[in-house]
Amino acid sequence: MIRTRSLQYAYKHSEDQNLIFPDIHLPSKESLLVLGASGVGKTTLLHLLAGLLPIDTGDVCIGDTHINRLSRGELNHFRGQNIGLIFQKSYFIKSLSVIENLLIREKFSKSRSDRYRREELLMHLGLCDQMHKKVYQLSEGQQQRLSIALGVIHKPKIILADEPTSNLDDINCEIVVSLLKKEAKICNSNLVIITHDQRVKPHFNNHINL
Numbered sequence: 001m002i003r004t005r006s007l008q009y010a011y012k013h014s015e016d017q018n019l020i021f022p023d024i025h026l027p028s029k030e031s032l033l034v035l036g037a038s039g040v041g042k043t044t045l046l047h048l049l050a051g052l053l054p055i056d057t058g059d060v061c062i063g064d065t066h067i068n069r070l071s072r073g074e075l076n077h078f079r080g081q082n083i084g085l086i087f088q089k090s091y092f093i094k095s096l097s098v099i100e101n102l103l104i105r106e107k108f109s110k111s112r113s114d115r116y117r118r119e120e121l122l123m124h125l126g127l128c129d130q131m132h133k134k135v136y137q138l139s140e141g142q143q144q145r146l147s148i149a150l151g152v153i154h155k156p157k158i159i160l161a162d163e164p165t166s167n168l169d170d171i172n173c174e175i176v177v178s179l180l181k182k183e184a185k186i187c188n189s190n191l192v193i194i195t196h197d198q199r200v201k202p203h204f205n206n207h208i209n210l
């Protein structure tokens, strides 16, 4: 469950006005698409939900945890355990293999899954045959699927994806959206996708425009 109340954000040393966000109430297991033009604050909202930006005004509650009340250490631990982040630009170590990147991700989140979970996930994402390949040997679409794997390996309570389809052609866009929905279902997670990519809209009943 995700609930936000009266969220606002102002970047320090910026002359822009406060970014003001609509309240969100997303019951467990439900998905939300956040749409909006460039610069309206989509990424800022995602960073506030993930606790990557300090919440100065308003409240973000994930499950029964008010993340703005956590210390920095508690927040890092909470994020590692409960939040899965998938960015437009993927963060992995390209000189390591797919499976090595997954193992490193688990180490950082301090949540160890078993070999079965890793192999099952790679199978769902169509990456089983690529498991021992170095990341730089993967195609763009395969790399995006790996970033999904890194975001969901620890079965997070919420999956936050920032522009996961923007760089992809129509076929890979469809694949990535349905994989995100499928993984959210398997993990019983909330899924929040933030995008300006209108191709994603028909896949979601629940959306807000910033």
Ligand SMILES: Nc1ncnc2c1ncn2[C@@H]1O[C@H](COP(=O)(O)OP(=O)(O)OP(=O)(O)O)[C@@H](O)[C@H]1O
Binding pocket: 011, 012, 013, 014, 016, 019, 036, 037, 038, 039, 040, 041, 042, 043, 044, 045, 196
């Ligand atoms: N680090 C920063 N310092 C100052 N202003 C920032 C910073 N990051 C973003 N902004 C400003 O905040 C506003 C919202 O930015 P944000 O990246 O959240 O928008 P967005 O909707 O995700 O845009 P895009 O779709 O282009 O990625 C913009 O006006 C942007 O210029």
